[in-house]
Amino acid sequence: MLIVLKHEFKQKIRSKAFIILTFIAPLIMAGMIAVPVLITTINMGNEKQIAIIDETGKLGKYFTADTSKRPILQNPGGAASKNPSFGPSIHIAMFAPEAITPNTIDSLKSLLLQKKIAGYLLIPSGAITDSGVTATLRVTNANDITVEEFLSSHYKDGLFSERLKTGGIDPSFVQHARQGTEISMLKVSEGKETADNGVGFIGGYITGMFLYISMLLYGSLIMQSVIEEKNSRVIELLSSSVKPIDILIGKVLGVGLAGLLQVSVWASMFAAVSFFALPALLTTLGSSAGSIISPTSFIYFVLYFVFGYLMYATLYAGAGATVEQASDAQQVSMPITFLIILPILMMTSVIQSPSTTSSVILSLIPFFSPILMMGRIFSETPPFWQIALSFVLMGATFFGVLWVAGKIYRTGILMYGKKYSLREIFKWLKYS
């Protein structure tokens, strides 16, 4: 068995696909995070000219309230610029009422069509007093939401303050009255309180998806390798040297160790990233890195990966032994794949209400435990006995699965020439 284990492990870690997946996959994931950041960084240098025609004469200052950092070339009526935290820098040319001439709009329109400016905002004179009057932004590219967002948030603030003033209310008083109205949420678990902000939900979801993908991936790897040995008939030679159950166990453990190695490479890459980059990212979300990856939840994650893998890999190996061609693999693996997908479908509701009876029961079903119990651990740490029970049940299930898959494997690997019905496969269980 150890020889089989060693061989399978070596074969897996030496394969190109494995090496590529181990090192390239994290890079792709990092890329998916980095590229949008990079693009916005590139956009930073991108300057946009916006003209505002303020017929009220009162709202202009709200757009210029931020300290202007760059001089503007065309600046007929006192201009300003503002850099949003991300995205292009926006330069504003402000047309106060006294600067408006009858052909202002026409000239702005032609500038817009020549793409000299990104847009112009027309604030009608009645905007403050008449709530039926709205400001209009004319642009050539309606998809550029950075401009729209920037303008509308400032317009909103300005209009609000001005309207308060017309009613004789001090805007600074209102601003004061608005402060400190949020409810702060703390996740209470035994011995500590942590700010959560939905990070647990995300964490549960990410680990759930990760477990799902890895169990599916390594499961089908095992299945392929079983089918390959059967298809190339080398299995007959192997079983003249080693007991089939030892081949099966060696294979599952060998590929499993390779998988564990891969996962730890990923995990340490992830840990490195979270150590350096995540704190910065999470500070903006208002949370701490510690709440996502506590050592305990990491250990649980590894354990659920191991147990989940053992159960599913063994199932896949048994299924693989019933077919000869890789093309038939899909068909027999479908019920197993379905077992992995089901908890993914339930995951959202279980994470949102982790303590309901249905959530507890579902997360204790061995085939669902890795994904659902892990989700519960992230959202609201369940009582320890439930976690322990899930491991006991998964362990027992593994041995049950091993018994059944071992029998199917032992007979299946020597059966050639036709597809076997479920009824026939059930009969194999009775063979001595």
Place this chain on the structure above:
Amino acid sequence: MRQSSAINEYHISMSLVSLRSVSKTYGSYKAVNDVSLEISPGCIFGLLGPNGAGKTSTIRMITGITMPDTGEITLFGEPQRAEHQNQIGYMPEERGLYRKLPVRAQLEYLGALKGLNKATLKKNIDYWLDRFEIQSWAKKKTNELSKGMQQKLQFIVTILHDPQLLVLDEPLSGLDPINSEIINEIILEEKAKGRSIMLSTHRMEQVEQLCDEIALMNLGKVILSGKLRDVKERSGKKMIRIVFSGTDNLVSRLDHFPIRIAESHPNELLFEMQPGADPKAILRSALDYVDVIKWELVEPPLKEIFLDAVAKNN
């Protein structure tokens, strides 16, 4: 070898392989039905039979791949155990190798599974790669080899761990005459070393050339077994071979005699004497039409016995 002293002790008295009333059923299909057979140490044993006779099922039980439903198998003088597998070299009819594994890695893995340690493994691999002159292919992937080359590799896998018992299922299929001769040579060498070889084949000339003992299976049962010579004698067949010159159609001239023509070639005839046939009369009649160069009473070819027995059994 670890067990050689034990094997030498029963060398004289006991069978190396012994099956007693062994049966194996798959579903409702009785693949092997109450089979008993013995293989003596240092003997080449031919397991014969038409396709579907139960040869492979029998071999799978001897090699420990499957277990008999009923009956008893004794190997090397002891009840069959898993450890015996290391003393058996098995070449399945459906050849099996890892397609993408390089030749040497293939041999290393399959040899290690037979319990060989690293040093012995290396020594044996080098010896056999040299012997078959495929040393330069050691790093090539198996699926890059020609079919004949793969056959050689398969044979090396079988013999790499110097087994006490070789079980060869159609060892010559896919081999050219030169390589077939090498395999036959090695089989005889192994026999000389005191190893036993179980040969399952359809090539009667290989059986005639090599086998000391045979068993003929049909429909899951052994219908004929024993020493090759005994089997031939017991068949009670009287066969005559006549070699002649002349263009006359001798077969039609002799067809009124109570004989059965077994083989008919342009200048050679093999026939079986049926009850009441008079050899002198036949020879006289033949001399009337052709010049007889050779007239001899021969052992019945195995093929004849084989066909006869299967026909009777069916």
